Amino acid sequence: MDAGYYNGTYKVPSQRYRDWMAFIQKFVADFAGELVEMAHAAGKKAAMFQGDHWIGTEPFLPCYQDIGIDINVGAVEDGVALRRLTDSAGDQIKEARFYPYFFPDVFREGNNPVTESMANWVKIRRAMLHKPLDRIGYGGYLSLANKFPHFIDHVTQISDEFGTYRQHSAGTESAKIGGKVAVLNAWGLARSWLQNQAQDQRFYVPPRPDVMEFVGNNPLECLAGLPFDVEFISFEDILENGIADDIKVIINTGDANSAWSGGEYWGNPKVVTALREFVGKGGGLLGICDPSAHLQNGRFFQLGDVFGLEKETSLTMGRVAQPVKLDGDHYLASCLTGEEDFGNLSYVYSQAHDMSVIAAQGQHLAMTAREYGNGRSVYLGNLPFTMTNARLLQHILLWLSKSENEQYAWVSDAAWVDACYYPDSSKATVVNYTPEVQQVTVTDLSGEKQTITLEGYEWRWLDA
Amino acid sequence: MDAGYYNGTYKVPSQRYRDWMAFIQKFVADFAGELVEMAHAAGKKAAMFQGDHWIGTEPFLPCYQDIGIDINVGAVEDGVALRRLTDSAGDQIKEARFYPYFFPDVFREGNNPVTESMANWVKIRRAMLHKPLDRIGYGGYLSLANKFPHFIDHVTQISDEFGTYRQHSAGTESAKIGGKVAVLNAWGLARSWLQNQAQDQRFYVPPRPDVMEFVGNNPLECLAGLPFDVEFISFEDILENGIADDIKVIINTGDANSAWSGGEYWGNPKVVTALREFVGKGGGLLGICDPSAHLQNGRFFQLGDVFGLEKETSLTMGRVAQPVKLDGDHYLASCLTGEEDFGNLSYVYSQAHDMSVIAAQGQHLAMTAREYGNGRSVYLGNLPFTMTNARLLQHILLWLSKSENEQYAWVSDAAWVDACYYPDSSKATVVNYTPEVQQVTVTDLSGEKQTITLEGYEWRWLDA
Numbered sequence: 067m068d069a070g071y072y073n074g075t076y077k078v079p080s081q082r083y084r085d086w087m088a089f090i091q092k093f094v095a096d097f098a099g100e101l102v103e104m105a106h107a108a109g110k111k112a113a114m115f116q117g118d119h120w121i122g123t124e125p126f127l128p129c130y131q132d133i134g135i136d137i138n139v140g141a142v143e144d145g146v147a148l149r150r151l152t153d154s155a156g157d158q159i160k161e162a163r164f165y166p167y168f169f170p171d172v173f174r175e176g177n178n179p180v181t182e183s184m185a186n187w188v189k190i191r192r193a194m195l196h197k198p199l200d201r202i203g204y205g206g207y208l209s210l211a212n213k214f215p216h217f218i219d220h221v222t223q224i225s226d227e228f229g230t231y232r233q234h235s236a237g238t239e240s241a242k243i244g245g246k247v248a249v250l251n252a253w254g255l256a257r258s259w260l261q262n263q264a265q266d267q268r269f270y271v272p273p274r275p276d277v278m279e280f281v282g283n284n285p286l287e288c289l290a291g292l293p294f295d296v297e298f299i300s301f302e303d304i305l306e307n308g309i310a311d312d313i314k315v316i317i318n319t320g321d322a323n324s325a326w327s328g329g330e331y332w333g334n335p336k337v338v339t340a341l342r343e344f345v346g347k348g349g350g351l352l353g354i355c356d357p358s359a360h361l362q363n364g365r366f367f368q369l370g371d372v373f374g375l376e377k378e379t380s381l382t383m384g385r386v387a388q389p390v391k392l393d394g395d396h397y398l399a400s401c402l403t404g405e406e407d408f409g410n411l412s413y414v415y416s417q418a419h420d421m422s423v424i425a426a427q428g429q430h431l432a433m434t435a436r437e438y439g440n441g442r443s444v445y446l447g448n449l450p451f452t453m454t455n456a457r458l459l460q461h462i463l464l465w466l467s468k469s470e471n472e473q474y475a476w477v478s479d480a481a482w483v484d485a486c487y488y489p490d491s492s493k494a495t496v497v498n499y500t501p502e503v504q505q506v507t508v509t510d511l512s513g514e515k516q517t518i519t520l521e522g523y524e525w526r527w528l529d530a
Numbered sequence: 531m532d533a534g535y536y537n538g539t540y541k542v543p544s545q546r547y548r549d550w551m552a553f554i555q556k557f558v559a560d561f562a563g564e565l566v567e568m569a570h571a572a573g574k575k576a577a578m579f580q581g582d583h584w585i586g587t588e589p590f591l592p593c594y595q596d597i598g599i600d601i602n603v604g605a606v607e608d609g610v611a612l613r614r615l616t617d618s619a620g621d622q623i624k625e626a627r628f629y630p631y632f633f634p635d636v637f638r639e640g641n642n643p644v645t646e647s648m649a650n651w652v653k654i655r656r657a658m659l660h661k662p663l664d665r666i667g668y669g670g671y672l673s674l675a676n677k678f679p680h681f682i683d684h685v686t687q688i689s690d691e692f693g694t695y696r697q698h699s700a701g702t703e704s705a706k707i708g709g710k711v712a713v714l715n716a717w718g719l720a721r722s723w724l725q726n727q728a729q730d731q732r733f734y735v736p737p738r739p740d741v742m743e744f745v746g747n748n749p750l751e752c753l754a755g756l757p758f759d760v761e762f763i764s765f766e767d768i769l770e771n772g773i774a775d776d777i778k779v780i781i782n783t784g785d786a787n788s789a790w791s792g793g794e795y796w797g798n799p800k801v802v803t804a805l806r807e808f809v810g811k812g813g814g815l816l817g818i819c820d821p822s823a824h825l826q827n828g829r830f831f832q833l834g835d836v837f838g839l840e841k842e843t844s845l846t847m848g849r850v851a852q853p854v855k856l857d858g859d860h861y862l863a864s865c866l867t868g869e870e871d872f873g874n875l876s877y878v879y880s881q882a883h884d885m886s887v888i889a890a891q892g893q894h895l896a897m898t899a900r901e902y903g904n905g906r907s908v909y910l911g912n913l914p915f916t917m918t919n920a921r922l923l924q925h926i927l928l929w930l931s932k933s934e935n936e937q938y939a940w941v942s943d944a945a946w947v948d949a950c951y952y953p954d955s956s957k958a959t960v961v962n963y964t965p966e967v968q969q970v971t972v973t974d975l976s977g978e979k980q981t982i983t984l985e986g987y988e989w990r991w992l993d994a
């Protein structure tokens with residue numbers, strides 16, 4: 067408990083809490099290390115299952131490597147969960163354990179287990195493109211799965227696709243575009259690729275609310291399948307070491323008060339100054355939902371000067387509302403398809419005449435962009451996961467890193483098709499998210515444009 | 531300025547600010563009193579125009595009466611502004627100054643000044659029913675108005691309607707229904723009938739934002755035309771004197787942080803306890819928008835136990851969302867027409883199994899009701915002014931004061947028609963808000979049902 071609340075991961079962790087975590091971490095790593103040594107002494111390998119919790123064995127923290135684990139097994143239902151597995155450091159074998167489990171809740175008469183599996187698989191494989199995955203697996207009662215022969219066929223197909231992926235990607239990474247993207251929150255590395263859902267997602271899905279339906283409906287899921295180099299940094303990182311030179315874009319996404327937005331950290335002048343300097347010197351800043359939100363010094367968005375925005379918290383009600391005018395000439399306006407989903411918008415208003423409104427619903431700003439010093443900023447009201455939103459995020463991240471005019475090979479600009487290539491194996495791939503036929507035009511390594519038509523759900527490999 | 535913000539009326543006033551107001555008030559009242567004495571000595575009357583501001587001459591505060599003013603003139607554009615004029619204490623003549631002023635912004639070629647005037651008049655006259663108004667007037671350049679003969683005809687018609695109103699109402703009040711309703715905020719009496727708009731209203735009106743369009747689009751405008759006895763009380767009143775026995779329903783409406791919701795006052799256990807006791811002993815509590823909102827002790831809605839609700843501020847994200855199930859059998863559900871407008875809904879969720887959801891949009895609760903001890907509570911996401919919303923508010927206030935089964939004479943249950951009667955003059959009246967023909971069925975004093983059909987905008991008087 068903390069301050070009357072369950073001390074969930076969505077809460078900004080206190081120093082005391084972080085100290086306690088470090089203490090537990092040390093104890094568990096030491097003890098687990100002894101167990102792994104026994105396994106190794108017996109000529110066996112040791113695997114860690116990262117499932118319901120991993121108190122004391124945080125896979126993203128350095129001391130995890132001291133344990134000596136050989137295999138990380140992660141329960142994976144979407145792209146973010148996959149990246150949580152594949153992006154952690156260390157030379158462990160990475161094995162994804164897929165849903166649905168062979169349990170009677172899903173494997174029952176009248177239900178089709180392929181439905182859930184396919185919905186997961188199309189998310190997972192787009193995230194698989196960008197960081198190597200070594201193995202896949204399932205769990206549960208084989209006797210239950212055996213009653214659903216078309217599910218066995220489906221698993222055969224997944225296994226075949228996975229085999230082809232292993233062969234062509236050769237355990238290497240896709241080529242990345244733009245600059246390095248850092249997701250900034252109160253946890254940083256320790257909670258990399260953890261679903262940091264905002265209240266908008268929690269209230270978003272009608273009509274049958276189910277906690278599993280909310281998971282993944284957020285900007286990180288959009289990001290998980292895009293060809294960007296991504297890392298997670300914390301406010302403490304910035305306070306201790308500043309912002310690394312190779313970071314080109316910083317994302318701050320989450321609700322006010324939450325660990326994801328950062329809460330009281332935004333009251334620290336060193337944090338605010340570091341971010342202003344980062345953007346002023348040419349960096350890109352993407353704020354989603356309540357970026358830099360903390361009520362202090364007559365402001366709520368502490369970086370409102372960078373975004374050219376403020377959020378109405380009923381303390382500036384005297385202002386006269388300005389007409390919302392879309393900037394249709396802005397580069398990012400040309401990236402919109404009209405199918406974007408900005409969720410349930412907030413009470414954000416313009417505070418700068420040189421801020422461009424890219425999308426709005428009435429008085430509610432959905433997407434804005436602005437130049438600040440030598441850098442750029444973009445605000446999004448929200449960005450639930452849809453393929454259209456994911457493609458928009460790609461355009462935004464390229465614009466923020468001033469790479470929007472770069473010519474990248476094997477990059478998709480079609481909403482429903484992902485593409486990338488592997489420099490180390492000279493292979494390229496295109497994958498159709500949907501059951502319908504889709505088309506995508508990409509530029510290959512020789513600079514030639516190729517238009518590729520894919521069958522429903524097709525995943526094709528080509529020479530790059 | 532206060533804490534980096536313009537110290538608007540929407541901000542919770544500090545003790546220092548209130549002390550300063552009292553100091554100015556004393557000075558202005560003394561000085562104005564000298565001027566009034568000079569006017570009286572010259573055989574004249576003195577009028578105070580309550581227009582753009584009235585620093586030091588707060589008409590709702592007791593020392594206003596020390597000035598000796600004979601006539602209060604108030605600029606009136608809607609029902610709330612009218613009640614701000616008519617509800618202040620004292621035997622001053624109450625004169626409404628109507629919009630539009632005869633200025634070139636409205637009285638220009640191609641514009642029809644009757645449009646604005648009629649939109650105001652239909653709001654004003656429904657509020658005029660319940661507290662007596664003595665005089666009406668206009669301001670500006672007569673030469674401009676003279677260029678619009680149909681506007682002169684329109685003013686003639688308003689004047690005739692006003693004359694008839696004066697004759698039949700005889701300067702008396704309408705009969706009231708239910709119990710006394712108190713609006714609780716940080717200002718109380720001093721800011722009675724001040725438009726306490728919430729951020730939802732400010733962001734609500736598309737497509738051309740104009741500060742005048744926002745004014746009045748709130749729950750108080752609904753209340754202004756209903757036959758309830760209304761007073762405004764402050765948290766300081768409760769702390770000093772408790773809650774008066776004749777108050778049957780308390781309304782707390784406004785955004786978190788604002789003077790209207792109450793901000794830090796809700797952190798005071800004496801306030802919270804007084805409200806719980808009030809409801810527990812049989813009172814009614816209506817919360818709109820962010821009632822009792824203040825982040826403290828692991829709660830945001832400090833009276834969430836009374837409403838059976840909490841607002842998600844990203845500190846309780848771990849909860850599992852429950853399916854929203856409408857309680858179609860609830861008395862208040864039978865009061866809905868489907869035309870209600872609950873504005874842009876918030877992130878409020880159920881925290882009590884015995885709480886009834888009356889209206890919702892997906893996961894967003896629009897209207898809920900609950901029994902608490904011997905009393906009742908209702909929550910509304912928002913209540914912009916519409917006639918349908920006003921009628922719903924009437925039903926809610928009757929239910930909260932346990933008067934929903936009382937038989938009241940000359941009460942309207944039709945959305946577009948207001949009705950009331952005057953015990954002192956034995957007259958009743960019905961008034962059509964719309965340009966279309968409308969019908970209303972009312973019970974007269976003998977208990978007979980009467981169905982009355984009104985022409986567009988018709989205001990009819992009958993024997994009660």
